[in-house]
Amino acid sequence: MEDKNEIRLARVWMWFSEHKDTLMDIDALDEEAAEAVLLEFDEVLKQYSEGIDFELGDLTQKGRTLLLTTGGNADYFEDVFDLCEQAPILDFWEIIPLRQPQGEKAVIRYGKYHYKAKELYFVPLESDNEEDGVGIRVGISNYEQDEEEQYIAVYSLVEAIAGEYECGTMIDYFELCSLPADIKNTDFIPLTDLPEFLLWADGTKD
Numbered sequence: 001m002e003d004k005n006e007i008r009l010a011r012v013w014m015w016f017s018e019h020k021d022t023l024m025d026i027d028a029l030d031e032e033a034a035e036a037v038l039l040e041f042d043e044v045l046k047q048y049s050e051g052i053d054f055e056l057g058d059l060t061q062k063g064r065t066l067l068l069t070t071g072g073n074a075d076y077f078e079d080v081f082d083l084c085e086q087a088p089i090l091d092f093w094e095i096i097p098l099r100q101p102q103g104e105k106a107v108i109r110y111g112k113y114h115y116k117a118k119e120l121y122f123v124p125l126e127s128d129n130e131e132d133g134v135g136i137r138v139g140i141s142n143y144e145q146d147e148e149e150q151y152i153a154v155y156s157l158v159e160a161i162a163g164e165y166e167c168g169t170m171i172d173y174f175e176l177c178s179l180p181a182d183i184k185n186t187d188f189i190p191l192t193d194l195p196e197f198l199l200w201a202d203g204t205k206d
Contacts, residue, residue, distance in 0.1 A: 051076030063092025101163035110153035135173030
């Protein structure tokens, strides 16, 4: 007898296969019709795993991408990987498990905030417990204390630079601060060096 979760997983790809052409041409639908299709897919996806969301990439000559993300919640990473392992091969569709690292090219726009990877810096935060993951403090020139949208914007940039999996499994503590006017005499490191730092930090635990 099939596991209920396996049945829900299969149902996701059955639904997607049946609606792949509609999703490919979703820009041609009116707003109400497009929203209805996206909502239906979200409901099917949530029946399999409540922690997974999706994003459709822009239409190109190669087709579209379907990104499956957990918003950085590592508790649902395995659900994404299991789902992607069972994905059918569909013409003009690329299925992407979690947000992939973009490195120094990463750019984020969120609300009124706009950040580029090359503009920000960070310092590692030490932990007394070697079992803990990495902590980082990101310095920004326009820091606004307790501003949630700014926090989300900067974390989204960190995730875009290093990748959703790396951030979700390695960065346990994250905070913002004001960037000193003269960073040359500080411990701040360019945020573009974060992937290399995470790789080094992971190696020190072996």
